[in-house]
Amino acid sequence: MRHDIQCLRAIAIIGVVGFHIFPENLPNGFLGVDVFFVISGFLMSKILYAKSLDVATIADFYYKRIKRIWIIYYLIIFAINLSKQFLQAEIWWPNNNIYAFFSLLFLTNQKIMSDQNDYFNTFKTDVTANNLFLHCWSLSVEVQFYTIVPFVFIGLHQLKSVRLRIFALIIASIISFSITFISIDPNFTFNFAIARFWQFFAGILGHIIASENVISDPKRVSKISEHRAFLRDQLHCTILAGLLILFWPLELSSTPVRLAITCLTAFIIASNISPYTAAIIASPILFYIGNLSYIIYLVHWPLVVFFKQDVTAIHLIYLTAFLSIILHHSFERIIVRQSRRSIGLWLIALLAANASFQFAQFADPELMAFGNSRPYIRAVDENLKLNNYSTTWGNPSCQLQPIDIELDGKLPFGHCKFPPGNGTLKIMLIGNSYTLNQAQTIHKAFRGNFSSFEYVSIIGNFALYENGLYNSAQKLTIAKQIAKRVKPDVIFIVTRFVDVSMAPIRNIETDEVLRQFNENIAFFEAISKKVYIMGAFPFVPYKFLKMFVADLMLEKDGLDRFHMSVRKHKNMMKHLIKRLEHLKCKNCEVYDLGTTLLNDGFYRTFNESSKLLHFDDGIHLTQLALDAFIEPFYRRASTTMNI
DSSP, X not given: OOHHHHHHHXXXXXXXXXXXXXXXXXXXXXXXXXXXXXXXXXXXXXXXTTSOOOHHHHHHHHHHHIIIIIHHHHHHHHHHHHHHHHHSOGGGHHHHHHHHHHHHTTOHHHHHHHHHTSTTTGGGGSGGGOOTTTTHHHHHXXXXXXXXXXXXXXXXXXXXXXXXXXXXXXXHHHHHHHHHHHOSOHHHHHHOSGGGHHHHHHHHHHHHHHHTTSSOOHHHHHTOOHHHHHHHHHHHHHHHHHGGGGGOSSOOOHHHHHHHHHHHHHHHHHHTOOTTXXXXXXXXXXXXXXXXXXXXXXXXXXXXXXXXXXSOHHXXXXXXXXXHHHHIIIIIHHHTTSOHHHHHHHHHHHHHHHHHHHHHHHHOTTGGGTTOOOOOOHHHHHHHHTTOHHHHSOOTTOEEEOOSSOOOTTTTOEEEEOOOOSSSOEEEEEESHHHHHHHHHHHHHTTTOSSEEEEEEOTXXXXXXXXXXXXXXXXXXXXXXXHHHHOOSEEEEOOOOOGGGGSOOSOTTTOHHHHHHHHHHHHHHHTSSEEEEXXXXXXXXXXXXXXXXXXXXXXXXXXXXXXEEHHHHHHHTHHHHHHHHTOOOSSEEEEOGGGGGEETTEEOOBOTTTOOBSBOTTSOBOHHHIIIIIHHHHHHHHHHOOO
């Protein structure tokens, strides 16, 4: 294997592992995966471009992929699945069992996209979900590319001109890359295989350009002047240095950086830079890490998930290195030298082992616990009951009204009207799932002291702004149309502020988000007497309930770490808080619901005595919190409202 390619692999894997262990210090390290994709494209071209692609050649290509990738992959998947039965709390098993199944089929990326498209499953793909198989998404993308790559080269061979082949690959790359801009969801394009093919094509282009001598004539290169050789070497060093952007400590915009990293990697590989030119690609240490890179990628993430709360980062690095070295020398190096018959037997054995284990987990979970059950803890069951949205968010007396948008039918999202009260105020709540989460509680708090009470709760409706995702602009328009038709006396904006609203402010006077805030508040003020806006609310991680329950199951100490400090909250929300402080309105008021959970400088996320949580997995308030804190807050507010 070429020295420079192995060193590039080393740089890439160091970036990826660094990102997973030090996400705040190496926020761009994940782009190492892009380097791997380009290298794969280059190597596939090196294998297939110059060959006559008959059935035997294609079969040999897939055999080598199975030997190099599948065998060790299936062994690691089995080891992860088995290890979780001993190292992970049972609360995480069901989700990991499902992801293990999709990983065995090399469809992890498809499962991630499916879950991210479902509001109530999206947290299963979050790093806080203790998902042991998230890292398999890139292997899934790669294997999906392998299924089509022979046919790509069959098509290229039909084009007799090298320039036509290059042109065809450029067009295909542009089409693939354009999906990044067509889709409004960056998570979709991140995991969607076709939206990644352009990076493999970049590697193929690099190989074709280099092998066909499109740019330079070897005879001319051999006669190049010393001065021009010096300039060329300096250019190569500069481009190599560009890859170090993986280790830049400030988060960069992913799309342009991904494009740059892809092009730089393709150029470096195509240039076949001499080790004498740049010491970084002559490093024997990097070369060795490059040899270990595949094993490191497979084992590092499960180790992070298993031990991130119990050991230091440096110990995680040592453990990853130790296991990778052992597996590389005891298995990976040996398996690639085995005969076809041995490879076939290994593949059958590992497929059978994984399939049997998967079946047993779904058929008899108790058996697969291997007697590793934990003592019964009442708070575990009670907390799990708090996670049931469907039994706590609905209200039979609230009648859903027709609405011009498709909504999740599992929960009563949309425009809903409660029965008339005995008061004079017309009250309306507007927002996203936070509105639905609190609607029944707020309705109860007013004790019928209204003439009408209704809400408009739509996922992706942020009420004061739109963020370009979830069709938020359309949903905001629908909410405003309903409010204009109802003309309530009092409007409560109950929404979870996300991403755009918390983005850094360059100039408060020209801030686009604040402009949207003021524009929409002016609209709501024009059709009502008073607008109340729920301010910056404490933000807990997705899968918060399961994280807490897992520690309960494992009987870990230090549960206080789940409380959120006011200082951390204010730092996280500082830009949103500043925007809310600069609202320009006559009849609006921002209220701080977080004060209900405040105690001694911390927002209390669970009850100290009962160990029952105030937040669920979807970062909404549990019924315990709604009853104990939120209803009294709104009851007091109902008696002091200044309208």
